[in-house]
Amino acid sequence: MNDILLKTENLTMSFGGFNAVDGVDLAVERGSVHALIGPNGAGKTTCFNLLTKFLSPTSGRIYHDGRDVTRMEPAEMAQRNLIRSFQISSIFATMTVLENVLVALQRRHGGSFVFWRRSRNLRQLEQEAMGLLELVGLEDQAREPACSLSYGRKRALELATTLAMDPSLMLLDEPTSGMGHEDVERTAELISRAAEGRTVLIVEHNLPVVAKLADRITVLCRGQVLAEGDYETVSNDPTVIKAYVGEDHDEH
């Protein structure tokens, strides 16, 4: 009855004997917002790197849309319309804000091998790009160099570039980290709107945001799945509470 878009079987990533991801079975339902949470170093980002093929798993399999994609190239994954964002803000620093989005649109609409025309002539794309920038509130800074933005605004730009790809599956790694309070709300709002008609896998430390967005939550700890379910189930699970408290203990 449930339609699984992304699935992993016994996914394991070992860095010199240390299993950062350890036998994870994950199933992301089509059309849902699925959150991946867990204490620092739990292996969430490593999971993302595996799912987007930035890393090749030590063992285990990954299926996207029913197809085994375990050995695929990262760019091919993106061409299957699975687009990620990064935990550390990831933009094209020397290009303008507008050009950042244009480069993404260009990939989607084709024409990236055009070398004889001036890139300024891409008017139709420019309109679409401005629309996306408005969505994240960056329309006034469109002509600024991207590296001049504040950290939170860079994250917003990254989100706009991700949305420009019109992805069917979005993987967002802590999209609100480094944002001010207002931006967090605005971004959460934006993600929940963008999630319509899409599937989203999100890593997020901000639990209210998770509670608001996620249909289903997987808790990761030391590379393993600790618990899974909706927010209610997970937040009342004693092992989850213990994992978080235990981590707090370590930190202080």
Next chain:
Amino acid sequence: MTELFGIPLPILLGQLLVGLINGAFYATLSLGLAIIFGLLRIINFAHGVQYMLGAFVSWMLLNYLGIGYGWSLIIAPLIVGVSGLVLERVLLRRIHGLDHIYGLLLTFGVALIVQGIFRNFYGASGQAYAIPSWLSGGFNIGVMYLPAYRVWVIAISAIVCIGTWFAIEKTRLGSYLRGANENPEILESFGINVPLLLTLTYGVGVGLAAFAGVLAAPIYSVNPNMGDNLLIIAFAVVVIGGMGSIGGAIVTGFAMGVVEGLTKAFYPEFSEAVIFLVMILVLMVKPTGVFGRAESLIEQISAPHETVRVSRQPRFLHGWIFLGLIVLLIAAPFFLYPIFVMKLLCFGLFACAFNLLLGHSGLLSFGHAAFYGIASFLFAHSAKVWGLSPEGALIVGTLSAALLGLVFGWLAIKRRGIYFAMATLALSQLIYFLAVRMPFTGGEDGIQSVPRGVLLGIFDLNDDSTLYVLVAVIFLASIFAIYRLINSPLGQVLQAIKDNEARAVSLGYKVTRYQLFAFVASATFAGLAGALNALVFQLASLADVHWSLSGEVILMTLLGGMGTFFGPLIGAIVVLGMENYLLFLGEWVTVIQGLVFVICVLVFRSGLLGTLAQQIKMKL
């Protein structure tokens, strides 16, 4: 007489011995390179001159101080090693954490300085160093005569290599070294002085090169250029073996020596090229190198970025600059020698083509002389021997460069970053060897008195002004084409890849395809520049394919400003002007070029025009 595969056994064994000797040098040098790279993430381009220094210091010790070979084996590596410590402390330390290419460029500059100084004092001819009496003579083992010194070289190198390997892989020290690379903070918290560790490591790597130099002194002539070829071969060995593994560097070094020696026995004409051919094979079959691990993309995610100051692209400024360029082109022949202006144009185009790759795609090719040179030779050959018209010969030359660019690009782009620079250098050295060997290039003489011919059957290019117009028009058209490419949608993608490769991949860009396109375009225009040069000077020579030309074009780009479009043109003018007007300084020009390199990398990374662009806050 005993034979094996049709080769007399003594000859075969003799070549095997020579192969092992060379292998000992390859192994020691690539071991040093691997140690330095492993910790400092620097490709030590000064490794060749440090090897040369080892030989020279031992020669000086003997001739000036009467200190013999035995002591030299210890003292010379110590002296050169200490110079390495100073170099690391004073210069390399300053660029720690910057993009890897700066380390390569800085050490390249240092190499030029040292080599220039030694050429000044000792000329290019070699000094002899006698084999010490206690190692002269040899043993007759029946099938062949074994010279004692050669056996000694192989044995002592093997011992030193294995000892180093043991110290790094099997002791506490080694685990510190690995830790310093991966997790310097943790190591510091254990009370270990990481900066000191880096300095000492560099010193040890340099000392190894000098040690090889001392061993080499009695075998080869001691001369300022003795390290050049060896260094490039060591780079090839490193690409073949992969730098991740110390043991791998040693094994690959010895193995390549043996392969080379055996090739000399069976196909002597291939022997110089065989290591490069092996490298090509490895790049095709296992691009990460025999012992290498895949460099994963996630290393790119958190790659440090130098803070960038970006200026806006003013609407009409570039149009005015192009207009100014046209005016200059018209005026220049009235003030300067037209031939000199045409030389400037050829090199200006070459530098712009090169910067399409370095400045606008983030790829450092150290082999662009190959494209310039092959086009120069094929232009000359097709105009002189085949009797092609100038336009036909220009097309043949340029297309040959494009084709070579496609092949080299396809091979080298399989490796990232610093390996890419080494692979392109090694590939271009293969072309150099071919140019030396092939009869049609005329060897040392080159192809001389190439006819200029009549363009399209109408314009006689023997007239200097007609030729000037042609060169100026081709120059302008090419510069404009490159400008267009950089500002096209494709250029945007290249820029994006340069800015943030991981992000470009995550948007679905197959990065290597775009980089290959840029590489081929760059090679094509570099070839056009080389063909034009041959047309102007009616000459194609080995200097056109030599790696020092690749170094020169890098210097032009760096000096002019690799973040700019017009900078390389300025760089070309300054560098050529320097060579032209400082001719009386002889080899000191090399020293000055080295100094310019060092200064640019240390304090002037934006280059001339880049600095100006920051001042006026506009893109240039």
